[in-house]
Amino acid sequence: MKVLIDAFGGDHSPNEIIAGTVEAVTERNDFTAVLIGNPDIINEQLKNYTYSANRIEILPASEVITCEEEPTVAIRRKPDSTINVGFKELKENPEAKAFVSAGSTGAYLVGATLKLGRIKGVNRPALCPTMPTADPNKSVILLDAGANADCKAINLCQFAVMGSTYAKAMGVENPKVALLSNGTEDEKGNALVHEVLPMLKEMKSINFMGNCEARDILTGEYDVIVADGFSGNVAIKSIEGAVMTVMGLMKGEIFSTFKGKIGGLLLKDTFKRLAKKMDYNNNGGALFLGVEKVVIKAHGSSKRTAIKNAVLQAAEFASIGLAEKLKESIINESNF
């Protein structure tokens, strides 16, 4: 089994991408990591590490798509970019099961849809990050987190099935699925929510709990939150911003008094643990659900640990056949 890794995507590429890949192959044995990009640079970097040479391969690609480029144009104009080369390999090589990139989100998702292709029955694939919750033993997944700014009701139904299947693959029994709305009552919601709510209630393959409010996302009450890509994006970025703001204000408050400074010193490790816990990047990357194989988008700011986690996550989901499970669940839902 091969896991492909875009060595030239993200703010800290290629150094941190390569470092994270080496850490991943050291931690897990059942896959070969394939670093995609300029072979000279990758080989030069790899000299710094000790690892089993047969565990890491290089797939040459001469171009890189930047975040500033218009995704669809870039995918067309740069056939030898790491993203295009990766998706071509993923499509054509049966041994290649997963792809990880921290590069341009737009180009990566466009590439996945156009070059790798959608699962039959899925109209729109969705970006699906995992977030920590107030319950230390539970996490929550939200989809779509931003791949589709405008959604139809049928898209949200498919997100619900895919999210539920993904949660099951992560070990959650009978995952609780909720629809993001502006209130919990059935009457609440915008036109899309009003249309999709009765459809979700009809679906037998999911454990649907009804509408939820955005303040319930992190309570741990639900396993899967379904939303259109616009509101889903607003939700995860609001959470990200709020966590950053609280942590920043706390720092300011602590250093404003002497007593605070001492307390802050004693709690330094606590704060670090908490910041790590709340940083959803530490949960690995966001899955792009609904395409033919396992596609993981790591955050642009990922360093080696985040990349290691994303690569391990890719190997895990490839080994349990997540893409196949998704195909099966979509086929079984007779409404599509």
Add this chain to the structure above:
Amino acid sequence: MKVLIDAFGGDHSPNEIIAGTVEAVTERNDFTAVLIGNPDIINEQLKNYTYSANRIEILPASEVITCEEEPTVAIRRKPDSTINVGFKELKENPEAKAFVSAGSTGAYLVGATLKLGRIKGVNRPALCPTMPTADPNKSVILLDAGANADCKAINLCQFAVMGSTYAKAMGVENPKVALLSNGTEDEKGNALVHEVLPMLKEMKSINFMGNCEARDILTGEYDVIVADGFSGNVAIKSIEGAVMTVMGLMKGEIFSTFKGKIGGLLLKDTFKRLAKKMDYNNNGGALFLGVEKVVIKAHGSSKRTAIKNAVLQAAEFASIGLAEKLKESIINESNF
């Protein structure tokens, strides 16, 4: 000048509402507070406090609308409810300039629109809370935070003008207005954002900065965030949930080690200050902008301090003629 207060709205009514009202009249001299509800109960409660008797009046109302009732039905079926009596007085008595309630949000907004009436030129009034930002000297207002789940482009343009006028009334010079989207680039957004972006760019009466991401809401970079009521609601409730989760997890982390417990004790005041700062209820209530007079929705869980702040806020905005400023700004914007 009279400020009306719904004595029987909210989780802690009437006790905390009455206590907060007494505190407000003690702090500010230029208004008469009018408590609306059962006169016997209000009088009984008022006996517990010392205040100038001429500063608080009672307006009798025999019914209360609960949060469980369907707003439009309740407004029609309970003519002698505190909310209906309040809006009737606000409409008919020229001395009555503002109304504060911590009761059913739905019924309160429906009552404001149907009984008090919209400002000419405003198609949909908007709920507009104030939130703290990472910059201790700046706050940010967001509208619509949930009054209109489905919005048209023209509604968002009107929100922008009203939000900007409100920010100016709060003392912000040339307030920076941003449109909530799923990315900062012009290409980002859903169909509504794509339609409204060029319209906002054309408007001369606002200082429009373009699209913003949800993670920018609390940075302090912008003064006014414009959104449809669905995404706006998702944003503020995501922030609320994230803050609660971080604070809760922090408590758990702190009490998990001995060093943590000591640090936690030293930082007790810091945490309290921070929790207070992040709780947007402490900024008073959310204004309902676009109706004929000053209408403020306090949080259902408001205790005396939150009520005091909402009443003082009501008196302040009534005294500076916020409703008149809004009317003027709407008339001056030639696009409406």
